[in-house]
Amino acid sequence: DGLASDEQRLLCAATFKALTVVGSEKRGIRRPRRLAILCRILDVEQAELLPILDAFRQAEVTFLLPAEGVELQDSTVIDLSHESLMRVWKRLRDWVDEEANSVGIFRRLSESAALFEKGKAGLYHDPELSVARSWVEQSRPNAAWAAQYAGKFDEVMAYLERSREAAEEEERAKEAAQQRELEQAKALAEAQGQRAEEQARFSGRMKWLVSGMGLVAAFAVVAM
Numbered sequence: 001d002g003l004a005s006d007e008q009r010l011l012c013a014a015t016f017k018a019l020t021v022v023g024s025e026k027r028g029i030r031r032p033r034r035l036a037i038l039c040r041i042l043d044v045e046q047a048e049l050l051p052i053l054d055a056f057r058q059a060e061v062t063f064l065l066p067a068e069g070v071e072l073q074d075s076t077v078i079d080l081s082h083e084s085l086m087r088v089w090k091r092l093r094d095w096v097d098e099e100a101n102s103v104g105i106f107r108r109l110s111e112s113a114a115l116f117e118k119g120k121a122g123l124y125h126d127p128e129l130s131v132a133r134s135w136v137e138q139s140r141p142n143a144a145w146a147a148q149y150a151g152k153f154d155e156v157m158a159y160l161e162r163s164r165e166a167a168e169e170e171e172r173a174k175e176a177a178q179q180r181e182l183e184q185a186k187a188l189a190e191a192q193g194q195r196a197e198e199q200a201r202f203s204g205r206m207k208w209l210v211s212g213m214g215l216v217a218a219f220a221v222v223a224m
Helices: 006-018 035-042 046-057 090-117 128-139 143-147 153-223
Strands: 020-022 028-030 077-080
Touching (some): 006 035, 006 046, 028 090, 035 046, 035 077, 035 143, 090 153, 128 153, 143 153
Antiparallel strands (some): 020 028
């Protein structure tokens, strides 16, 4: 909460997610990163990341290593000071769970993309498509992040884009079909209205004809 902006707080969350991973026993474990690799995963310049690292390296905090006073270089390994942080710091546990959820979404996407290329699966559709697109918008994954999980980032994003295009094309086709149905219903209603008007005019003419014939008959009777 003491960080300077919401952008820094988001970067802070992403940093701790990159430094942790869910282990085989469904609990978080440390995942040390060299500073240069961490910057690539987070897609930020080192100068942008240093304020976050320094905030958690200072003497009264010491959540991250190396400790305050050690100059950070590209090759410096950034790590949690102790694995117990993931047991006692609830916010970090939540971040670990969020990262695990992101990894799950990405791996399902990767599997679907690979099967699609082999002709063994189709494109994504809702609700899976909406979930995946929302995840991309919120998490903003990149190739360096995906490489941690042996994923083919470009192929996955291309698959997701094709799924989006297909879904939008399907939606346009559906709207066009609905528009055609609406126009057909409108034309049918107009035709029915015209027939009703013609029937009304015909009925009116028949009434006049019947009335005229009645007068003729009356005159004939009088004449007789």
